[in-house]
Amino acid sequence: MSLTDLNELDEKGYTSLISAVVAYLKNQKTEPLTATVSSISSEFGVPLKKLKLCTKHIVTILSETHEETAILTSLTEQGLNDDQAKTILKKLNASEDNAKEPLMLNKLVNIDWKFGTYISVTASSSQCEKFGSAFFQMKLSIENDGAVKHVPVEMNVSQFYNLLHELEKAKSCVESVSKT
Structure with a gap:
């Protein structure tokens, strides 16, 4: 699995996708994440299936890894550039409770x-x-x-x-x- 398909998004699309992923991890509501992924897919012409796979992969990395360096390493190994990986970390750190408690999917x-x-x-x-x-x-x-x-x-x-x-x-x- 590679996250290189996210390179087809511009900064606005990428940022809104990552914001939706972080909100999902914090609130555990799938509807806003699904709606955001669908709208980004249609807006940027990225196949929905690829975008969903990339989103699931990011969610998995963020929920299983809690150290910043490990998150950066995992994301860059999967095809994101340093700026994209750092954008994810900035969004995570901006989420007030994220640094204090682990992410829970279920x-x-x-x-x-x-x-x-x-x-x-x-x-x-x-x-x-x-x-x-x-x-x-x-x-x-x-x-x-x-x-x-x-x-x-x-x-x-x-x-x-x-x-x-x-x-x-x-x-x-x-x-x-x-x-x-």
Whole structure:
């Protein structure tokens, strides 16, 4: 994925797109961002699909990276020039609460989970290896734009242990940061 398609925008179009992205990250309202992306696409003749992909990529970078140097590096590696990357940082820093709290795309409200085993007998050969094997199911309740949606997740035991290992690493990382 490359952000070089944003070079087709002039400064006004680029600035309004970045303002909409930062507002989205702050308010979690998708409608204004979608409307801005659509209007910029039609105004500058950039294909809507490309512009949406670039926008999603910027949102991902900004939500996963919190240090300015890492954001600049990620954006320039993806095809933005230094001025464009610095414009994004200026917009982020202008947002008053951004420096104090992390960006959240979705808020996890609840997790329901259970372990189980496959016990049904099927005639399908692709399902035979599942027979008698253990699984782990989760139902994640996620809040986005004020509405709660339920996302089902199912994994085998080794996938569950990998997830558990990653969660333990994240917990120790958070604990070490909070102690300093």
